[in-house]
Amino acid sequence: MSAAAENGAPGEVAAPEPSYDARAVEARRQRDWRERDAFATPPPDPDRPDAYVKAVCPFTSGHIHVGHVRSYTIADAYARWRRMSGDAVLFSIGFDAFGLPAELAAIANKESPADWVQRSYEHMLRQFERMGFSFDWERVFVSSDEEQYRWSQWLFLAFLDAGLLYQEEATVDWCDSCQTTLASLQVEDGRCWRCNGPARLIKRKQWFLRISAYLEQNERGIEDHAGKWDRPALTAQRAILGRVDGVEIDLHGADGALTCFTEHPDAIGQARFVLVSPRHPELERLLGDRPGVLAELEEVRQGGWQRGDRSAESVPAIDSGVRLTAPNGAELPLVISPAVDGRYGPTAVLGIPAADESDGVIARRLDLPRPEPTAPTSNGKAPRPAVRYRAGDFAISRQRSWGAPIPIVHCDDCGEVPVRKEDLPVRLPRDLKPTGEGNPLAAREDFMATTCPRCGADARRETDTLDCHFDDLWMWLPTCVPKADRDRQMFDHPECERWLPGAMLIHGADGGGYFFDQRITAKALRDIGPLAHLTDGEQFTGAVMHEMVTQDGRKMSKHLGNVVDPDDLMERVGADTTRLAVLHGARPSRALNWTENAVQYCAKFLSDLWAYAAERLPGPDPHEAAAAPDPDGAPQRRERLEGWVATAAAKVTEDLERVEMQRAVKNAMRLFDRIEEFETKSRRANRGDLA
């Protein structure tokens, strides 16, 4: 297309380009969208149903990858289809900007994480626009913005009021010479990534989120959405919940009873020991005065074993010396092992080698005696049905400077005092420049100095920040609220009621864990008050969790050197070919194995389609043109063509509704084949008539 035509005045009819020039076509369309603000969230309209389509919130890594391209292409196709169906669509995006990688990048670049994040997301937004995604750019948010993280802090305080937060000791890696906590990523072979000094585990008091309070409700939500969420989404939610059905019985020992679970009710009589989590709340009571065992327990709780493998052969297992009496009179040794946590949560279970292989391994390793059943005990009650969930509470506080400060103040007289909600946000200094040494927040007097919300005396701020997983807990909500209102109203904004529950969540399969915790957050917010209208506590009626993008059977990663660069694709074949290729390549529920082959195939399809349309349609925009000229085909062929068109439209519509984008693409391609075939046959028939 010539520059003159490209810049032609409105209304001027441009000649169709003879060949498909993706760059020119896309530039023209994207400029038009921008000028018309085509994807702005529409105001409420009683005649148009509202549909909120939620895509994943990417981390501000600085560059989009093919996984993003797949996810947003699926979501974008769905959002566009809903718009074309007449719905008022909310489709935007937010960035997950707090977290360790931003901090590490800032250290490497000797700049503030805030600057790095801003540069990163601005570049990613340009890439998204170049890809042609139909986001409402006005509603974009960044989790590290003050108007955003103030609400993470608000949520912390609301959870605290609701009894959903508690403090508990946990272990973290610590480097003595850098005087800082180390993430797992920063520990290499037990040494600090920065100074190569030894890393050691220390205890820290951490805030934990009590998701266990909502597990049963989450389970009900999963079952209620069978048929509404796609299969991968459902199975992922079930897997994360980790429900195990079985029975529980009470065993008795010198220091009281212990309720034990087993998923093998038929094999209770063959139990040879009791396996108990190091985190079991009643463990100290049962152990009584056994200094040696308590010391060993302490070591296990320090958690060093987690760095190694988790097989039954190597997982720690301590024979406590305590004996508990089973209903059949057998004396069962009490074994402490974290092996139970990963399967049943922090509970106690029967060890039954006859029914469970790893139980057999542990019995052999500890050389446990085979207990002899005696007469059934009189106090043995019958086993009762019971359920355990693997999902459990998790720590949400981090000893890092690039995060939302935890809104707690330390007062000499009052102790730990929550900041008042009306005093939020607790501002994170934007000009922090972490070095990897010490705690940058603790060194900032302008941040640390404050007064006690309770007594007004001088006080110090908490230096721990919220883990970015905490920011994620409510990332499904901010785009519901117009940007201009976000600094004063969020969870109880009227538009939350307009858009929630959302029509569709489209996310990578790796996001199942987030979705699980987010669903618990929705239920908590319903109970706390602002989202009371979500009666079942579920924020999305539809959910699709697509699989990842692979190459050569492996997940794409820099480490494996098998990444595909979206910028390169946009340069070479254009955004539309790239988008068509990711939709066409595999259905969402399957891994997409990337091949250049598929890209070339899609490029050819678009090129053929363009050439076909250019020959027949007057303008560069096919949908603005009149219907194709009536070919002189026989009436019965024309009828068949009409049948194909109707069938294709019905099928594609159904496919789009079910987010089966691969099928939609294939049905559209098939229709094009049919139309070409129709014309070929018509031409042949006409030649025959003339002859």
Added chain:
RNA sequence: GCCCGGGUAGCCGAAUUGGUCCAGGCAGCGCGCUUAAAACGCGUGACCCCUCGGGGUGUGCGGGUUCGAAUCCCGUCCCGGGCACCA
């Protein structure tokens, strides 16, 4: 180790709820067009047997349920992903 997926032609994959396995694409091969090549178009396209009409075997492997299994069940092998202060 535990949890979740997957294994269909030389390659990518259709067949999603049990109903004619392998649509479509790519590579290959043949033909057409061409001085030639590329591009393009048409055809062919699992394996074995064959009297050339067809017959048989084929969805990692072994069993099972069923009138009927890629699909459901049991076992087994292989591959991938997830279980952390990475997001």
